Amino acid sequence: MTENSDFKALSIDTLPERLGSCSSMSEHIGADFSQWEVQEVGDGNLNLVFIVEGTLGKVIVKQALPYVRLVGDSWPLPLKRSYFEYHALKREEIRDPGRVPQVFHFDETQAIIIMEFLSPHVILRYALIEGRQLPRIAKDLGHFLARTLFRGSDLSMPQRERKDDLALFADNAEICDITECLVFSEPYYDAPRNRHTSPQLDTIVAELRADRDLKVAAQCLKHLFATNSETMLHGDLHSGSVMVTDNETRVIDPEFAFYGPMAFDIGMLLANFWMSYFSQAGHETDNDREHMRQYLLEVIADTWKEFKTEFTTLWRTERTGILYQKELFEDQGDTLGSEQALDQVLHKIWIDLQGFAGVEIHRRILGLAHNADFETITDLDKRATCETKALKLGRHLAVNCNLVCSIDEINALAERLEKELVT
Amino acid sequence: MTENSDFKALSIDTLPERLGSCSSMSEHIGADFSQWEVQEVGDGNLNLVFIVEGTLGKVIVKQALPYVRLVGDSWPLPLKRSYFEYHALKREEIRDPGRVPQVFHFDETQAIIIMEFLSPHVILRYALIEGRQLPRIAKDLGHFLARTLFRGSDLSMPQRERKDDLALFADNAEICDITECLVFSEPYYDAPRNRHTSPQLDTIVAELRADRDLKVAAQCLKHLFATNSETMLHGDLHSGSVMVTDNETRVIDPEFAFYGPMAFDIGMLLANFWMSYFSQAGHETDNDREHMRQYLLEVIADTWKEFKTEFTTLWRTERTGILYQKELFEDQGDTLGSEQALDQVLHKIWIDLQGFAGVEIHRRILGLAHNADFETITDLDKRATCETKALKLGRHLAVNCNLVCSIDEINALAERLEKELVT
Secondary structure (H helix, E strand, O other): OOOOOOOOOOOOOOHHHHHOOOHHHHHHHOOOHHHOEEEEOOOOOOEEEEEEEOOOOEEEEEEEOOEEOOOEEEEEOOOOHHHHHHHHHHHHHHHOOOOOOOEEEEEOOOOEEEEEOOOOOEEHHHHHHOOOOOOOHHHHHHHHHHHHHHHOOOOOOOHHHHHHHHHHHHOOHHHHHHHHHHOOOHHHOOOOOOOOOOOOOHHHHHHHHOOHHHHHHHHHHHHHHHHEOOEEEOOOOOHHHEEEOOOOEEEOOOOOOEEEOHHHHHHHHHHHHHHHHHHHHHHOOOOOOHHHHHHHHHHHHHHHHHHHHHHHHHHHHOOOOOOOOHHHOHHHOOHHHHHHHHHHHHHHHHHHHHHHHHHHHHHHHHOOOOOHHHHOOOOHHHHHHHHHHHHHHHHHHHHHOOOOOOHHHHHHHHHHHHOOOOO | OOOOOOOOOOOOOOHHHHHOOOHHHHHHHOOOHHHOEEEEOOOOOOEEEEEEEOOOOEEEEEEEOOEEOOOEEEEEOOOOHHHHHHHHHHHHHHHOOOOOOOEEEEEOOOOEEEEEOOOOOEEHHHHHHOOOOOOOHHHHHHHHHHHHHHHOOOOOOOHHHHHHHHHHHHOOHHHHHHHHHHOOOHHHOOOOOOOOOOOOOHHHHHHHHOOHHHHHHHHHHHHHHHHEOOEEEOOOOOHHHEEEOOOOEEEOOOOOOEEEOHHHHHHHHHHHHHHHHHHHHHHOOOOOOHHHHHHHHHHHHHHHHHHHHHHHHHHHHOOOOOOOOHHHOHHHOOHHHHHHHHHHHHHHHHHHHHHHHHHHHHHHHHOOOOOHHHHOOOOHHHHHHHHHHHHHHHHHHHHHOOOOOOHHHHHHHHHHHHOOOOO
16 A cells, blocks of 8 residues: 555554654654654544644644545555645745745655644634634735745746656646546546535536536536646645634645646635635524625635735736746837736636636535535535535536626625525 | 767767667668768758668668757757657657657667658658648648647546656756747847848838737747647647658657647647748749649648547547546537537637747747748748748737637638738
8 A cells, every 4th residue: 555665654652752753843842752742633634634742832743644534545645745745835935935834844755744833723614614704814815826826837937947846746646636536527427436415406416417518617627727737736725725813824735736727726715715605604593694704705806806916016026937028028118018918817817717616616515525614514404505506606607717707796696696696 | 068978979980880789770771880871961950860871771860969950059958858759759659650750779878869761751841842742741640640649648648647758758848948939939029049031021020029919929829838738749840840752741850749738739730831832932933833832721721620530530439538538428428518528629729729820930930940941932032022921821820819710711811911912
């Protein structure tokens, strides 16, 4: 099962002794490992995650497992994803300083990353489920998207450096395969790993799986995902990959990193906000989530706006790569030419992000990996009502992305779906 | 200058002794190397090419130089392109058997490929300049394009294998840099390496370089070229990379191979046919090339038609990759869904190939690397008249590619330009 026979999974019991001699551990939490307290907190689908507390403080110890944790050892997965996560964290830290956890140590053989323990941060997804409004996320995530996507592309990186990096991350193929299967294909046919709220959703699921335009759109998006390598993506930027306080936003878990289309990270993030929007009804008592719904629509609009604003700033000030060179525009006194090109680039991102958002919504309701926004709604009828609205928005986005002009239009449609003014 | 200090350029004098012990040589041309006759015939921009004749026959010995031959040692270029050419030839042979020269031997350190001597084949470009009509090229090249582009993509290859291959060819970065600079950027500003027929073209060149829509379109195409990695391209598929007899068509020189957008190879090839079309007036005496012009327009239309027909056949019979999976279409009884997706894929190729054709035309007239179709027209006024028409067609294609519905429309426009019915 393992790529390396030296690999051994950590456990609460073995961790202190195994990492006791690691200087990063002693430096950050204290050398006396007999005093360390270890807690396993991994709630994701793939890895072990430990909080280790010593006399000086706490660190996170994250270890990849040689299989998909959610499924078990019937689905092997290379430990090397830990190597890609480490490299992605390093690049993200350079491209948007302070936005990702600090990395203290990386052990490639054991697929272990030791990193900063974030406190009192909580996972954004759970904060939104609780109805918490985080004031900074639109700005912080919009900027994170703009900075990482711009600075990891041929708009900014030296050509040879980007091609080398593309080659390095192309080896993260099994992780890409997960997305290619679970996001773009399996939700649209009766694949064995799928599940959905049943029988409530059976009819709409059958409709969607018989929907030719939707299936073709999803496959065109898969084509784009698999073949467009314009920048280093986070690759899994949903609300479970963001940790927040009121004052800070941090992005974690980039093990799905690879060179892909800019619109993917943006579309996935916005999709998770729209799902949060539709899930609020499942968590509210006494219609007390209307403010939260309005907040989420604002976050969606503002994230996209902040992305565009920051991307535009970078376009005007840091466009030193091989694409849309200043020699052709600014240096010729043709600033408007570079603005025209910027509009084209942003327009393409806009079209594609809608499609990616649409399929991300579908896969979280029809596929293998669901999300807590809907899953924690215990009343299945209520859950299915929320999910149905989200599915409909997703279908609209994936199929009509060339026709929708603005994020406000999509938010208005979401509101109409929520109020059952359209079906 | 060299990556490997063991590298030594071959010469007519040193070749026999240096390759005398190579079994591929003795097997194909005879062991007594004192009898070998060596001729240097490289007329390309980058390499040494020798015909070596022994008692048993002839072979081609091609050696990369550590710089761009056209420019000199001020422009270093990795020898490793020979490695990519070798690997590309191997893959092309599998994907479209018999269409590329047989490879007998590869020496990575010396950047030497020993391969089949093609006889009585001539370079297609020179045949077209002479006014020769080759009956097979549209079908053979249309099929070559369909087979190599389809079979090197996620439509057919196993996902992991394609990602590994993508990583391998990503190292051919300096060669991609040549295309990125010379095709997509330098023609559109006053770059030091440019030249054009002067003063005749000065006015139109200034117009094109001030043409905002054209510059933006060229840069969007560069964006696509640099970031779309959907299949292994030949990468330099002009009429100088094709050798022909009346009965056979062979494709040579894939050292520009890398994973890029399907439309690039097609667009470049068609562009070279359109340039041949406009250059005929420079080679004709007594209006004797009208048949040749009609032939070239038919070749263009037929190449695209043959490509589509063969691509469609492969789509229906060999679509075993991760894209547009049969599970979603045929297996659901939804054959029309897969035909709808095919239409979308072909439509995207159609749009993009026009753009690539447009910039290829421009760079051959405005950039560093010109082609013999125009260069052999010694009357500069006549040459400039031909080039002007081609430049205008190129501009139309690059800017209006979303609006043009068929290859016949483009051919009709070419005819109107040729007859000076439009300017």
